[in-house]
Amino acid sequence: MSYSNKIKDIYSNQLSEIHSAGIYKEERFIHSSQAADIEVEFPSGANLKKVINMCSNNYLGLSSHPDVLQAAHQGLEKRGYGMSSVRFICGTQDIHRELENKVTEFLGTEDTILFPSCMDANAGVFEAILTSEDIMISDRLVHASIIDGMRLCSAQHDTFKHSSMEHLEEKLQLHADKRIKLVITDGVFSMDGDLAKLDEMVKLCEKYDAMILVDDSHSSGFIGRTGRGTHEYFNVIGKIDVITTTFGKALGGASGGCVSGRKEIVQMCRQKARPYLFSNTISPVIVSGVLKVFDILSASTERRDKLEKNAVWWRKGLTEAGFVLKEGNSPIVPVMLFNAKLSQDFSRDLYNEGIYAIGFFFPVVPNGQARIRTQISAGHEIDHLEKALDAFIKVGKKYGILGLTKEEIVAKYGL
């Protein structure tokens, strides 16, 4: 037997350390479709509990939309379950190209290539388009998948302080001699909910002859007047060289992602991006569902408008109740608690009150910035949000933090 006790102990000890650090992740089993109201088994074996979901990426409430389900059923009937191939061997159907064209039109770019996920898009794009002569300059709070993608790339890398345009400009000057300079940012930052200053970043990129890549996974479908994303919000459509995004959040929530942007860059990905070359094509069922999502979004802005109203209502309610929030104008609304244990206790008490919202702490967020990250959906009705707000206030009172400043919460609970 090659799995000796010695090896087993190595893993057991590592798992014990994760447990001791309080960062052991446990899944909660949901016995219903993804929606504002869900039924959860937690901990494993416990009775089912009906809770309001305040932590999903189902921003537009389309994950279980009847039209999307119907389109997925039709896709299954007409194009089958799987393709048993990567794209370039025998895994590209007419609907894959149709979806790529639809994404291109929706985002206002030149071309698009699908990936099994946005994690894969980010893992593949940098290596496909950059070499050791080039530099990647990323915001310090970009998503983990971008960090992993940069690690796989031979280009040099540097960072700038979160959203600091002065620091970015310094870095563009510092690396003026590089062949290609690629500035990299999230459109909406997933843990803080703030938007990258794309208008200013585009100006700097033009000034210093740099390209810009935006991961718009937490924006596509709802940020901007017609939901195109952060580039629409900042009026820079056509000026973002590369957009990566996901179909696993607002755009139906199943899976899949893409790189969309300059034609030559998309062609380079089609030739060289390893997750595209060596991973299976997206299932026809999902492609069919996402096509329907784009039809829904192109026909009406009703859902993103409702999401915007819900998010404004939620942020206002929490602010008036006396919580400390991260500034922002997206449906990601972090309720700041600063202390890691407090974030876990708060989350547990919310769950007991029928509200499902997760506490995040270091290393997922910076040390001393523990929080409950709430995410609003167009699937929420005001009734859901009122119940959630009542629960937040009840638990907030229990811990005596309503109306306290950051310094006062830290003084009470420590960092």
Add this chain to the structure above:
Amino acid sequence: MEDIKEIIRKYVINEYLEEGEEITYDTPLISSGYVDSFSMVSLLVFLENKFKIKIPPSKATPEAFDSVNKIVDLVNQFINK
């Protein structure tokens, strides 16, 4: 002339730390999360330009950059050459 150690400490504070954060000469920079491995390139370029030295990639390791004192030791290896 300002002490090498203090020049490097000030650069690290200005470049990597948030407002109000402080470090000593021995504070772990990389292992404690103040400086991530991606951001090291700025520090490397700064050291090479400031002290007119060339640090080979094999010497510019996360371990060698893990505190102000360690960085000073690294710089001195090349200044004194």
